Amino acid sequence: MKPLKVDQIYKQYGEKTAVNGISFEVGQGEIYGLLGANGAGKTTTMRMVLGLIYPDGGEVLYNGKPYSKELLQSLGYLPEERGLYPRIRVSDQLIYLAELRGMSKRDADSNLKRWLERFEVPEYYNKRVEELSKGNQQKIQFIASVIHNPQIVILDEAFSGLDPVNVELLKSTVKELRDNGTTMLFSTHRMEHVEELCRNITILHRSNAVVQGSLKEIKSRYPRERVILKTEGDVNGLDAIGGVTKVNRHEYGYEIHIAKEEAAGEILRLAIGQTDIQRFEVLEPTLNEIFIKTVGERHE
């Protein structure tokens, strides 16, 4: 029984279809990536998973059961638009939010202290939110979404607006939660985060799921089209190989775009014949490329 199963959900606002029959499953201890351009239907999908709005068709199952009010306690939500009470102390509002999700005051307090400790900011306990920097407000917001030990956490653009140090901190926290068995639904524009965190993804485009499956399998479906070559001396005649579409010279060597994978072998043979090779790699397509390709192609 998967903790979260979305089955053919469908949502229409007036004439406009917001989500058109999307299905996916998220296992325990899994981070599921939900990708899509702005307005693709991510927020609507998340709102339906959160039970804020009901799907017109299809259903969302939590551990095999349909939505109920009691379920709210096992859900955690980090909204894309961050929001906390600006004038209220961190401790007051986070304990309040945890209490609303069915936690006792004592447990909430000790959890909050543990989390502040984890983010190395225990002194914020008595601070008002408006006194904190934006990045630190984000940390507090993140704590707000996980303070009640939820089973399913929905993270909408979790890392936006954070500096690289804090992104790493939050990323490692998310991985920790995953390893402790928390199920996460993760939406973002930042493809490198998805590649690092998610096992399975769905790319939404104009209300439809256009690409779906495990990251590995999706990548294997797309041909390898890039070769990185670093050599001792110059290599001549790369352009002449059949299947090579473009050759770029960078500091680190050559970046060669190829139309068919057989060309990679030709490049290697040519290079060996001319000089010593320091690096040769046939790159998988990045998710970024796949995203732009799938979404871009359908944009016309």
Next chain:
Amino acid sequence: MNKFWTVVGFTVRNKLRAKSFLITTLIMAIIMSIGVNLPAIISLFDKGDSGKTIQIGYVVQADDSAGTKLSEQLKSYFASQEKPGVEFIEIAKAANAQEAEKALKAAIADKKIKGYLSFGEVTPSGLPSVTYKSEKMLEGSTTLKLESALRNVRTENILKDAGVSEEQKAQLFAPVAIESVQIAATDGAGSTAGGKDASEQGMAIALVTIIILILFFAIMVTGQMIASEITSEKSSRVMEVLITSVAPLTQMFGKIFGVFIVGLSQIIVYVLVIVANASMPHNSDAFKQYNIDLSTIDPMLLVYALIYYLAGYFLYSTLYAAVGSIVSRTEDLGQAVMPITLLSMAGFYIATFSLSNPDSMLVTVGSYVPFFSPFVMMLRIGLSNPPVWQVLTSLGILFVSIYLAGWLSAKIYRTGVLMYGKRPSWKELRKAMKAYKI
């Protein structure tokens, strides 16, 4: 239910802790203390003023018998008064007007007198024309006293000439006795059952005015508070987290109830301040002087006031909550709550402008209209005598309206909190309700 109280507790705690709230309450309490003490303060100043006696000089002038006679009559008139405030002093004897003036001016310079009178031609009133001369500007109160003294002297003179006896004079000056008592011909919910004399009627009007005023401000202030709390939750986006933590209805009614507790405690503080001030000894004296007797207040009137406060509060607050939920930015809130504010103002003004006319058609009809009845029915109960069934009917209509307003507001609220961007029109709201399946 648990979460409901969590919301209530959070709302109350944060409101009571807010500096702005504490300062407003303190300022209001100070203003009210001053208001209650005002009669005592006024009488304090009055005493200081009436205690002073103005000395007015006159001269026995050989060539002006009419003026001299009048001066002496005025002197004896003021001497016979209990609290004259004016004293006539003979300064000197003089042969003519110039000499008299000189002597009197010298007396003013010596601070023996404040002013003096000079007399002119005899006017049709039988007395010479009088000029009061002093160094001060606009001696209104002294002139008034002199005027009434002169009138008195004239009347005395005429009566004496006509040969009226002392007894007839006494009859002529005795005040006629007329009193108006308000009675209730039937048994009703009003407080007039035992009949009311003029001072009690005045009391009742003052009391009802105060009750309606408090009702109006309590409803307006707390209603606005609810709306702005909800809008600020929405504009700070904390709403997104809240609605995924707790059912919107629990949240909305928790907020309404929390602000209700805050508003009620504020009113209790004000009432305590008023009662504490009013029961101070110097104030009870001052009240007596102005014919204010707190023991004539009918306790039932206060019970009705409380019922109508509760009903009015919950009727308006649900609507304020609904409006607060559809507005995304605090700046837009003022405009959005305008219709509700106008509605409550209409009720308030119908009531206050009908204070002298509590039985008019407008009042009778208004006392059944749910948004007006908290104010208008209070007016009727306080100042006239509506039958009990009318009061109950009005309350019944009010309670049904509260239920309907609560139901509608809940629907709007559940939709509104999810809608961001520009304020939605009714049509958009209805569409969204349908889309969200609310």
